[in-house]
Amino acid sequence: MKAFVVSWQFWALLSASFAALTAIFAKIGVANVNSDFATFIRTIVILVVLGAILAATRQFQSFTTISGRTYLFLILSGMATGGSWICYFRALKLGDAARVAPIDKLSVVLVAVFGVVFLREQLSLPNWLGVSLIAAGAVLVAYKG
Structure with a gap:
């Protein structure tokens, strides 16, 4: 069991579980508030919680130890995350969580x-089949008919 807890699979399953809860909680949370303001509140909560985790585990590091390239890609990642959250909350405000979340998961x-394309990673035929099934499944779950 200990080996599973330190595996990427464990953390990926936890991520999926939290993402599912995010959709449900956010759908309820945006019912009576502007979706952008809801995203702002969510971001503040994340900053506070992550700051507490870093402080408690003493994982803060000097900003000067980080390279310019690392900063560039972390900033771009942050901007993409912000864009994703803004669009996700707006979609949840307008649509059903059970339909919005699968389309959001087309990110997979x-x-x-x-x-x-960009990282030169290799996927096998079974991998591509899985990617195709994820795409088809997301579309079918989102389909309202």
């Missing part, structure tokens, strides 16, 4: 494609 398909 895009990560596979971007990983191959």
Whole structure:
């Protein structure tokens, strides 16, 4: 069990679980507030919680130890995250969580494609089949018919 807790699979499953809860909690949370303001509140909570985790585990490091390239890509990642959150909360405000979340999870398909194109990662035929099934499944779950 200890080996599982330090595996990427464990953390990926936890991430998926928290993402599912995010959709449900956010759908309820945006009912009576502007979606952008809801995203702002969510961001403050994340900053406070993550700051507490870093302080409690003594994981803060000097900002001068980080390279310019690392800063560039972390800033770009932050901007992409912000864009994703803003769009996600707006979609939840307008649509059903059970339909919005699967479309949002098309990011899995895009990560596979971007990983191959930009990072030169290799996917096998079974991997591509899985990516295709994820795409088809997201569309089918989101379909309102």
